[in-house]
Amino acid sequence: MSRYVLRRVVESAVTLILATIVVFAGIRALPGDPARTLAGEESDPATLAAIRATYGLDEPLPVQYLRYVQKAATGDLGRSPRTGLPVAESIGHALPVTLQLAVFAIAIAVLMGIGTGVVAAVRRRRPAEWGANAIALLGLSVPNFWFGQMAILALAIAYPLLPASGFVSVFEDPVESFRHLLMPATVLGTGLAAIIMRQTRSAMLDALTADYVRTARAKGLSSAQVVLGHALRNSLIVVITVVGLQLGALISGAVVTEQLFVLPGFGKLTIDAVFTRDYPMIQGVVLVTATAYIVINLVVDLLYSVIDPRIRVGGPAL
Amino acid sequence: MSLLEVQDLTVRFRTEEGPVLAVDEASFSVATREVVALVGESGCGKSVTALALTDLLPRNASVAGAIQLNGVRPSPRARGRDIAYIFQEPMTSLNPVLTVGRQIGEVLKRHQGASSRARIIELLELVGIPLPGRRIGEYPHQLSGGMRQRVMIAMAVACRPKLLVADEPTTALDVTVQAGILDVLRNLRDEIGTALLLITHDLGVVADIADRVVVMYAGRVIEQAGVHRLFAHPTHPYTRGLLDAVPTPGRPVLKEIPGRVPVMRATSDACTFADRCWRVTEQCRSVRPVLEPGPAGHPARCWHPLGGKE
Ligand SMILES: Nc1ncnc2c1ncn2[C@@H]1O[C@H](COP(=O)(O)OP(=O)(O)OP(=O)(O)O)[C@@H](O)[C@H]1O
Numbered sequence: 196m197s198r199y200v201l202r203r204v205v206e207s208a209v210t211l212i213l214a215t216i217v218v219f220a221g222i223r224a225l226p227g228d229p230a231r232t233l234a235g236e237e238s239d240p241a242t243l244a245a246i247r248a249t250y251g252l253d254e255p256l257p258v259q260y261l262r263y264v265q266k267a268a269t270g271d272l273g274r275s276p277r278t279g280l281p282v283a284e285s286i287g288h289a290l291p292v293t294l295q296l297a298v299f300a301i302a303i304a305v306l307m308g309i310g311t312g313v314v315a316a317v318r319r320r321r322p323a324e325w326g327a328n329a330i331a332l333l334g335l336s337v338p339n340f341w342f343g344q345m346a347i348l349a350l351a352i353a354y355p356l357l358p359a360s361g362f363v364s365v366f367e368d369p370v371e372s373f374r375h376l377l378m379p380a381t382v383l384g385t386g387l388a389a390i391i392m393r394q395t396r397s398a399m400l401d402a403l404t405a406d407y408v409r410t411a412r413a414k415g416l417s418s419a420q421v422v423l424g425h426a427l428r429n430s431l432i433v434v435i436t437v438v439g440l441q442l443g444a445l446i447s448g449a450v451v452t453e454q455l456f457v458l459p460g461f462g463k464l465t466i467d468a469v470f471t472r473d474y475p476m477i478q479g480v481v482l483v484t485a486t487a488y489i490v491i492n493l494v495v496d497l498l499y500s501v502i503d504p505r506i507r508v509g510g511p512a513l
Numbered sequence: 514m515s516l517l518e519v520q521d522l523t524v525r526f527r528t529e530e531g532p533v534l535a536v537d538e539a540s541f542s543v544a545t546r547e548v549v550a551l552v553g554e555s556g557c558g559k560s561v562t563a564l565a566l567t568d569l570l571p572r573n574a575s576v577a578g579a580i581q582l583n584g585v586r587p588s589p590r591a592r593g594r595d596i597a598y599i600f601q602e603p604m605t606s607l608n609p610v611l612t613v614g615r616q617i618g619e620v621l622k623r624h625q626g627a628s629s630r631a632r633i634i635e636l637l638e639l640v641g642i643p644l645p646g647r648r649i650g651e652y653p654h655q656l657s658g659g660m661r662q663r664v665m666i667a668m669a670v671a672c673r674p675k676l677l678v679a680d681e682p683t684t685a686l687d688v689t690v691q692a693g694i695l696d697v698l699r700n701l702r703d704e705i706g707t708a709l710l711l712i713t714h715d716l717g718v719v720a721d722i723a724d725r726v727v728v729m730y731a732g733r734v735i736e737q738a739g740v741h742r743l744f745a746h747p748t749h750p751y752t753r754g755l756l757d758a759v760p761t762p763g764r765p766v767l768k769e770i771p772g773r774v775p776v777m778r779a780t781s782d783a784c785t786f787a788d789r790c791w792r793v794t795e796q797c798r799s800v801r802p803v804l805e806p807g808p809a810g811h812p813a814r815c816w817h818p819l820g821g822k823e
């Protein structure tokens with residue numbers, strides 16, 4: 196067990212180091228003088244000199260890199276010329292918004308996706324399956340921004356039940372946070388829910404005809420125990436893989452959703468940074484995103500090994 | 514009185530290629546503590562018969578006939594408690610993501626309300642698993658095929674069922690491992706008084722362990738007798754064919770029965786073995802033979818049984 200975990204952690208650490216090199220090299224690979232790039236086009240020589248000194252741009256690249264890593268590790272990601280604030284501070288404000296949105300969206304997607312997937316598999320060739328399939332098709336084919344706008348029109352304007360915009364942290368006011376995030380998280384989560392539903396359904400259809408499910412039934416277990424305790428338990432391996440693979444899409448989806456619902460999150464921060472060529476901010480955002488991806492992948496793989504003992508305790512896969 | 518009584522069991526499947534008549538009015542019984550072997554080639558309806566006993570067939574099956582355990586129709590709750598199963602593939606019949614202990618404990622909890630580590634270890638010992646205290650926390654993939662099959666048996670006998678149905682329990686195992694599993698099955702009768710319905714096409718196994726044999730062909734029971742009598746006086750040409758196909762030291766050349774088991778679509782007014790039988794006559798093709806005592810005294814379903822005046 197610990198060997199597998201150790202290997203994955205080391206792999207993740209190596210990937211993270213590569214990511215910092217890419218981020219570091221990226222800004223230096225831009226055409227022209229990095230100092231000018233960092234400061235903006237119309238800067239006087241004094242500013243440029245100051246920037247060179249601040250960023251150590253007059254030193255050799257490896258030294259610059261190590262300095263950059265050292266700073267990044269202590270949370271110093273530089274200062275945004277646009278806002279005048281430290282990049283780390285802006286990210287620190289934006290990240291919790293996106294994390295809360297994403298966690299909520301994933302929770303909705305997992306609950307809806309697994310629930311409808313199981314129903315569709317168990318109630319095969321019956322109205323419940325057709326209903327679940329129709330919902331999945333809608334979830335996959337309707338674009339987020341359109342669905343989001345319709346949701347705002349219906350639930351915030353026509354029937355003002357939920358706020359159309361803004362963010363409240365779950366740690367400040369759970370109820371208000373729920374009200375503010377319900378719509379955006381649902382909009383963000385439906386695509387993933389549809390994918391999870393389809394994967395759950397097909398994994399469950401396989402599992403339900405598996406020998407071990409016949410054994411479970413022959414043992415006299417209740418239908419719920421057979422379906423949830425045996426068939427679903429095995430199908431979760433597939434579901435976790437899918438969620439892991441789809442997190443990238445979810446994060447891009449978050450950018451659109453945050454724009455739509457005016458949430459001051461990471462997506463909005465990224466878009467603003469890109470449109471204003473706020474390079475230190477872009478650098479910080481990319482680094483944090485890369486780190487997030489690596490950590491998420493690690494977590495998914497470790498979760499995987501919790502669910503599937505064949506990975507955890509070795510031996511041939513069946 | 515017999516423990517299990519099966520009367521005119523008929524099982525049909527709806528499939529995309531049309532209906533399949535898998536079991537056609539099969540009747541047989543198993544007495545308390547008796548070991549009955551159900552034999553026949555692949556596709557004769559043995560597994561379907563076994564699964565039909567507790568309504569374990571897939572949804573496309575329709576079952577008719579009477580099944581009684583101690584005089585009453587077994588309820589779904591009888592599964593795993595009164596009638597328990599062991600299947601052919603120990604590799605796939607255990608759940609790969611649950612520990613051995615958990616899978617055994619589940620049965621105990623379900624039928625007896627509680628399970629304990631001590632009881633599970635006791636069961637693992639009963640089926641001859643070494644180091645049960647360690648095995649209890651292991652997953653199926655950590656065990657060998659023979660050990661997995663022992664776990665299946667431990668699970669099946671956890672609630673001391675009256676009848677254990679073993680569907681080709683040794684077919685998927687190495688020859689060396691098979692003997693050990695058969696020993697375990699044989700001992701169960703003495704240790705917990707379980708009757709055994711053993712499905713197999715290995716007549717060596719039958720001779721080894723069974724009291725009585727029921728032979729099936731194309732969904733019908735075609736002969737049944739005590740094991741010695743059946744081996745000494747096979748009455749139905751099909752049974753004879755099966756016995757002739759068994760390799761014996763004195764006879765190096767095997768005599769396989771030519772042809773294969775037909776898939777029956779509907780019940781027919783003929784002997785289902787007619788196309789493969791060397792004794793076939795016009796009568797066999799137009800009138801369905803009945804299961805009645807033949808020359809050797811035990812029932813066989815044949816118009817021209819062996820062992821009579823030739
Ligand atoms: N789920 C099913 N749907 C349709 N037909 C089935 C189904 N299960 C079994 N059958 C058919 O029923 C007949 C009997 O099958 P069964 O599995 O009982 O044979 P068997 O005697 O156990 O053979 P084997 O020795 O190969 O296990 C076969 O013709 C088979 O194709």
Ligand code: SF4
Nearest residue numbers: 784787790797815816
């Ligand atoms: S009834 Fe006729 S065809 Fe059928 S087994 Fe007997 S002799 Fe052969």
Ligand SMILES: [Mg+2]
Nearest residue numbers: 559560561680
């Ligand atoms: Mg079979």
